[in-house]
Amino acid sequence: MTAPATPSTPASAQDAGVVASVERPCRGFPRAARVRAKAEFARVFEAGTRKAEPDLALHWLEDAAPARLGLAVSRKVDPRAVGRNRIKRALRETFRQLRPQLRPGAYVIVARRGAAQADAATLRATLQRLLRRAGALPVPAAVGTMPAATSSHPPIDPAARVRGPETADE
Template structure:
């Protein structure tokens, strides 16, 4: 399987594992979806819960799951180990694919599952002095 695949080891499948994530994991929520994250030593795994209350049509529910699964495949290598269960909410039905991807990414960042991205500035991170490294230090007035 390719690195961007979705093998069985990368899925939360059993009801017992879903229950464990819901009971022991931490929840981070937005109006569109809720993310339950359980930190453990296992590989990165994803479970999806999209009920008929979210979208009464199977086509709509499958679209939401397909978009989230695709985004998860692409970033699986960057995520912290553990189990992730995403529960879609009714607002996900009206969201387009880009909004679903963005909402999932934001939840992962808020949950601490992704490394923090610092914005690029004009100064280097190790610079404690406003002088360039090759400039002579001033000894006084």
């Protein structure tokens, strides 16, 4: 007689849900990619350029260092920590994805009251608009079916164009 198959259960409640470490590329947000010091925040606010929309304000100070992000989400935006953290998480992820395309410098994003009601997609779109307006993010190429018009020929003089069939009678 064979023993009934026992379901594989964790050895303890502490082991429940623990999955063995799998090699995956690091997608985190390293310390080098953050604006952290109070002095650096102050420098960005004083000397940086500012662009704003109802939900967010962007302060950007271009320098030689790679793109770094600082976030300011106060209790006036959302009194609940879970709401403030949701806003920060959405902005941080958008910045992480856009970081390779961004010009170097320190970016500080200040959330405004409207950000509390905005979903992650709206915050992402607003941040991208602000970055483009500031000149930190290149404008995406126009989507179309025809390639961009590039010509190695000299421009045609409009006066030299033929306006129809020429006849000998004229």
